[in-house]
Amino acid sequence: MKRVFRTLIKTSILPLVALCTSYTTLAQEFSQAELDTVAKVREHARHSELSWQLVESLTTEVGPRLPGTENDKMAVAWAKKKFQQLGFDKVWLEPSKFPEWRRYHESGFILTPSKQPLHLTALGNSVSTPKAGLSGEVVMFETFDELIAAPADSLKGKIAFINYRMNRDIDGNGYGPAVKARNKGAVEAAKKGAIAYMMRSVSTSHHRFAHTGGSHYTKGVSKIPTTAVANPDADQLARLIALGKPVKVELNIQTEDLGEGTSYNVIGEITGSKYPEQYVLLGSHLDSWDLGTGALDDGAGVALTMAAAKHIADHTRPERSIRVVLFAAEELGLWGAKAYFKHYQDRLDNIVAAAESDFGADVVYAFESNVNAASLPAVREIAKQLKPLGIKYIRKNAARGGPDLIPFKQMTSAPIFDLHQVGTDYFDYHHTADDTLDKVDPDKLKQNTAAYAVFALMAANAETAMAGK
Structure with missing residues (x-):
């Protein structure tokens, strides 16, 4: 019986002790x-x-x-x-080049079926409208992919509008899907002949603030003004469009591309x-x-x-x-x-x-x-x-x-x-x-x-x- 007990210790308990000791050693960082x-x-x-x-x-x-x-x-x-x-x-600066851009003026109105203000903001890097603004009928899409799938020239003379709703979550996982429309929405709208682009703000808010953010153009595709509207205003546009009658809006965006600028990473070290x-x-x-x-x-x-x-x-x-x-x-x-x-x-x-x-x-x-x-x-x-x-x-x-x-x-x-x-x-x-x-x-x-x-x-x-x- 003693021999069996000693064997049990060697085959079962000692390896376990060794494993624990090894883990303890590893953990002693x-x-x-x-x-x-x-x-x-x-x-x-x-x-x-x-x-x-x-x-x-x-x-x-x-x-x-x-x-x-x-x-x-x-x-x-x-x-x-x-x-x-x-x-x-140590404290020092390191230069960084970037495309410099300015926002000067932004306004918008629903013109038909009744005149109503639109709370909107130009997206970063947006080009301007004409000084007097521009107007056109709004065509609504629920998703960015739906805009991509629209027929060629189907938006000629019109304003594209994506009404994608961002979901709310603790880790902000709705941002990625929503931001695709912000990055390239104007490019896809221009490919279909649109004169301007609007989108529901990349936002979970119920307040009447428009959310800006970066947008980008593609070489060889016409640059059109690109904007985001406050979520309540996006809802208003969607309700009006659902009535089945043309909805026309006016946009006036004044911005400027200032070419290459320089700023600095600021670095501090212990x-x-x-x-x-x-x-x-x-x-x-x-x-x-x-x-x-x-x-x-x-x-x-x-x-x-x-x-x-x-x-x-x-x-x-x-x-x-x-x-x-x-x-x-x-x-x-x-x-x-x-x-x-x-x-x-x-x-x-x-x-x-x-x-x-x-x-x-x-x-x-x-x-x-x-x-x-x-x-x-x-x-x-x-x-x-x-x-x-x-x-x-x-x-x-x-x-x-x-x-x-x-x-x-x-x-x-x-x-x-x-x-x-x-x-x-x-x-x-x-x-x-x-x-x-x-x-x-x-x-x-x-x-x-x-x-x-x-x-x-x-x-x-x-x-x-x-x-x-």
């Missing part, structure tokens, strides 16, 4: 002293007013920051000065003590649309990434550097991000982790990675330290990252992280005149700041440098 520091940084950040002070300063003293405008230049100077005042070890050439990248974008003050998009992201790095520096010197990049001209097509990753294309392996905050200022509810298997023990430890902030761990290891990280992902197997924010009402305000400071909740902003501080510090101090798949 951080010392207890490091974890104690993480806890101190987390608690400091969740009670600090710094991120609120930064977003308040940016949106009040600078305001809207359309790329190339005087306010954009003020924002670059503001960011450089703030980085220096916060004590970042230099690492052990591996200074390796770094964690915290991103956000400094520019905004011109309608509001860019508080949610992306003033909050600017503020919390700057503050997160500052809170780390106040408590410790990370082993790897922490680099905060405030990207230029994101709204007009990720131009600052493209310039940044092209400039560093032969040194992208130095980025051990990257995350971007560009989804407003609601709470972070989940954490997700996209890294190789060897990095997962460190990821799990980060997730444990985020749990006190109410953040769950998504184990899929399929994070997609923010928009400014798209060029990074296209160029290499990038170690990308998502700190998923609640986005249920983000698209109520996105790209509108209603994107203002009062929409930012200071307590939620603190939670975001603490989450980014924990992530950045632990990614910088992991025993094994993290890497992409």
Whole structure:
């Protein structure tokens, strides 16, 4: 019986102990002293007013920051000065070219069956109507694909209108399908002979604000004015069209293409003590649309990434550097991000982790990675330290990252992280005149700041440098 018991221990229990010991060894990416520091940084950040002070300063003293405008230049100077005042070890600017565009005037009216104002806005990069405006009968489509399928010349002399309704969800998953009509709707409408293009705003709002956003033309296709109408106005147009009688509208859009402009990525770095050439990248974008003050998009992201790095520096010197990049001209097509990753294309392996905050200022509810298997023990430890902030761990290891990280992902197997924010009402305000400071909740902003501080510090101090798949 004793022999059987000893055999059982050898064949069953000892391998289990070895497995547990092996797992424990793998998981020991951080010392207890490091974890104690993480806890101190987390608690400091969740009670600090710094991120609120930064977003308040940016949106009040600078305001809207359309790329190339005087306010954009003020924002670059503001960011450089703030980085220096916060004590970042290195602060510098890197230029980015982009297509400069201005909005001067926009108005619209329903003419028949009765005259009614249309609340609308020109989409970014739109050409102008004639000075006196233009008018035409509206032809409605429910989806972008329906417009694409319309017969050739079927819209000759008419105005195309897509009435696609964006769905509301915590992760904003309705944005991608809706934004296709914004990007290329004018191109497809022009192919069918339309003289102008309108679309229901890419929005979940019931308020009468039109949502702007980037649009693009295609070489060889006529450029026609492209606009978005407020959701209640889109509903009004749909009801009128459903009556079965022609609906005619008038549009007057005055814009200007100013050719190639220059703005700057503004970069601040806390230099690492052990591996200074390796770094964690915290991103956000400094520019905004011109309608509001860019508080949610992306003033909050600017503020919390700057503050997160500052809170780390106040408590410790990370082993790897922490680099905060405030990207230029994101709204007009990720131009600052493209310039940044092209400039560093032969040194992208130095980025051990990257995350971007560009989804407003609601709470972070989940954490997700996209890294190789060897990095997962460190990821799990980060997730444990985020749990006190109410953040769950998504184990899929399929994070997609923010928009400014798209060029990074296209160029290499990038170690990308998502700190998923609640986005249920983000698209109520996105790209509108209603994107203002009062929409930012200071307590939620603190939670975001603490989450980014924990992530950045632990990614910088992991025993094994993290890497992409």
